[in-house]
Amino acid sequence: MDPLETYWNIKLDYVKKNLLENGFDAFVVPSRNAAKDLVMGEIIPALKPSSIAFGGSMTVVETGVYEAVKSLSGIEVIDTYDNSPPPEERIERRKRALLVDLFITGTNAVVEGGQLVNLDGMGNRVAALAFGPKSVLILCGRNKIAQDLESAFMRVKHYAAPANAMRLSRKTPCTQLSYCDDCSSPERICNVWSIIEKSAPKGRIKIILINEEMGL
Numbered sequence: 001m002d003p004l005e006t007y008w009n010i011k012l013d014y015v016k017k018n019l020l021e022n023g024f025d026a027f028v029v030p031s032r033n034a035a036k037d038l039v040m041g042e043i044i045p046a047l048k049p050s051s052i053a054f055g056g057s058m059t060v061v062e063t064g065v066y067e068a069v070k071s072l073s074g075i076e077v078i079d080t081y082d083n084s085p086p087p088e089e090r091i092e093r094r095k096r097a098l099l100v101d102l103f104i105t106g107t108n109a110v111v112e113g114g115q116l117v118n119l120d121g122m123g124n125r126v127a128a129l130a131f132g133p134k135s136v137l138i139l140c141g142r143n144k145i146a147q148d149l150e151s152a153f154m155r156v157k158h159y160a161a162p163a164n165a166m167r168l169s170r171k172t173p174c175t176q177l178s179y180c181d182d183c184s185s186p187e188r189i190c191n192v193w194s195i196i197e198k199s200a201p202k203g204r205i206k207i208i209l210i211n212e213e214m215g216l
Contacts, residue, residue: 008142011112012209015145018114023199025206032063035139035210039065043206044072044102047135053078053097055105055125058167059139059215065104076100080124094124103133106215107140108160109152110207116196117152119161126194129205136205141214149195161190163216 012028019026029035044052052069060066061081070077078100080093097103105125109117116138120126129136146152162174165187172188173181180190199205 008211011145012142012211015110015112015114016209018112019110019207020114022114022197023202024114025199025203027206027208028211029208030211032210032212032214035208036064036068038208039063039104039137039139040068043137044069047102049075049101049135051076051078051100052102052104053093053100053128053133054080055097055103055128056081057104057106057139057215059106059141059210060104062214063139063210065139069104094122097124098128098132101134102137103128103135104137104139105129107138107144107207108156109144109146110140110209111146111149111152113148115149115152116194116205116207117146117149117156118194118196119156119190120192120194121189123192126192129194129196134204138205138207139210139214140207141210141212143213144215157190160216165189167216 016026016028027038029038052075054060054066066081070079078093078097080097107116108119111117118126118129146155157180161180162178165172166175170187170189172185173183
């Protein structure tokens with residue numbers, strides 16, 4: 001067997017075990033296609049949500065879950081990824097997303113011990129993770145796994161945040177430096193931290209660990 005494949009199988013199973021112990025529902029899948037099949041074929045049918053919304057996530061888009069959910073009939077989908085409405089409407093959609101039955105998003109980091117670490121610009125995503133939506137579903141590539149909280153903070157501030165600022169064409173120092181300068185730019189995307197130690201209530205947050213590198 002490929003040693004790298006063995007490594008990731010062991011690692012992902014270990015993280016899954018710790019997430020389960022912390023009250024999360026956790027799944028391990030081999031690919032982005034398998035993640036989409038699990039979401040559309042099992043999780044959404046089991047939850048029977050009447051409304052679904054999204055938090056910013058490249059992984060949700062890369063798995064095909066975003067487009068698949070938008071095509072569902074009989075379910076209200078609040079499309080927070082659509083940037084065509086005026087800013088006031090986009091803010092209103094993010095507020096409405098806090099009250100849906102199912103909120104689908106990614107995460108900046110998953111600590112091996114079974115915690116989630118996230119950093120937001122506006123705070124709508126971390127707000128939904130903590131409270132509001134009846135259920136939360138997180139899609140997470142294996143590259144998001146961090147050994148401990150310190151590693152997770154470093155990953156977010158000095159890799160994920162600068163890379164995302166570059167992706168969004170933000171005018172921030174990190175897009176030139178490639179690391180966080182703790183700036184005061186009005187276009188800063190690093191404003192609200194969240195550490196979720198356990199899912200409350202148990203099973204409210206569901207995490208699919210994908211055995212692929214996905215997102216930032």
